[in-house]
Amino acid sequence: MAKIFVVGIGPGGAEYMSLQAIEALKKSDLIVGYSGYIKYIEHLACGKEIFQTGMTGEIERCKYALQKAAEGKIVSVVSSGDAGLYGMAGLIFELAYELYPENKATTNTEIEIVPGISAAFAAASKLGAPLMHDTAFISLSDRLTDYDIIKKRIRLAAEADFVIAIYNPKSKTRINYIEEAVGAILQFRSSETPVGIVKNVCREEEKIIITTLDKIDYGTIDMFTIIIIGNSATYIKNGKIITPRGYSIK
Numbered sequence: 001m002a003k004i005f006v007v008g009i010g011p012g013g014a015e016y017m018s019l020q021a022i023e024a025l026k027k028s029d030l031i032v033g034y035s036g037y038i039k040y041i042e043h044l045a046c047g048k049e050i051f052q053t054g055m056t057g058e059i060e061r062c063k064y065a066l067q068k069a070a071e072g073k074i075v076s077v078v079s080s081g082d083a084g085l086y087g088m089a090g091l092i093f094e095l096a097y098e099l100y101p102e103n104k105a106t107t108n109t110e111i112e113i114v115p116g117i118s119a120a121f122a123a124a125s126k127l128g129a130p131l132m133h134d135t136a137f138i139s140l141s142d143r144l145t146d147y148d149i150i151k152k153r154i155r156l157a158a159e160a161d162f163v164i165a166i167y168n169p170k171s172k173t174r175i176n177y178i179e180e181a182v183g184a185i186l187q188f189r190s191s192e193t194p195v196g197i198v199k200n201v202c203r204e205e206e207k208i209i210i211t212t213l214d215k216i217d218y219g220t221i222d223m224f225t226i227i228i229i230g231n232s233a234t235y236i237k238n239g240k241i242i243t244p245r246g247y248s249i250k
Helices: 019-027 058-070 089-099 104-108 119-127 147-159 177-185
Strands: 002-008 030-034 049-053 074-079 109-114 135-139 163-167 194-199 207-212 225-229 235-237 240-242
Touching: 002 019, 002 058, 002 089, 019 074, 019 109, 030 058, 049 058, 058 074, 058 089, 058 109, 089 109, 119 163, 119 194, 119 207, 119 225, 135 147, 147 163, 147 177, 163 177, 177 225
Parallel strands: 002 074, 002 109, 030 049, 030 074, 135 163
Antiparallel strands: 163 225, 194 207, 194 225, 235 240
16 A cells, blocks of 8 residues: 655754654655755655655645655655644645545555654743643744734734744744734733744754743744743743643642
8 A cells, every 4th residue: 555654854853853753754765845854854865766845835745745655655745843733744635635535545545644843842842841831823924824814813812821832923025923913912911921932943053032022032033933922820930931830839
């Protein structure tokens, strides 16, 4: 039976990949991915066919993977972080059912999701323990989601006192979205709410900033930045951000 692994390769270096992810890549005849991520797994791709595209080539990559799997190849489709969080897992299933409406995709091609360490969880580990309570993960990219919906989600997450982990906070065309998001959050949070900013997490260019909502330096933020905004109980202690789970410490 043909097979597609949808592999979360983690946030950066090989040390952040799971053994399951490494084994999936080793078993594969073909590795498919965004060119910016392929470089992190080149040491595992020797002698294998590689199909890569630039940004916005997700549909092309997934269709190619499904086509080659249908021809009998073992294929790995790679995502940074976790494949099921803003990754390729959903698109592979959607296209499989679209291209094979009679469910042949699942009878002839096995699809296995290989989890990875998400950028948000990696960033949280650098900051302390900011995700210890209920958390909302929100991307500010409006390429696939209407911006009005994104703004509504930000507002409601802030009102409900979720810790908020923000992906894709800024790009060349989305310069002010993060400032607008923080403005909306400030309607429900103290200006002294802890904020963790991690740029290029687990990579050579990694940069970690711990600050508060009213002191964010927006010039340090780009599309490779994860921003974690605490809830009303989150605090900073000894240079770490902590969100209490609710245990009573006596």
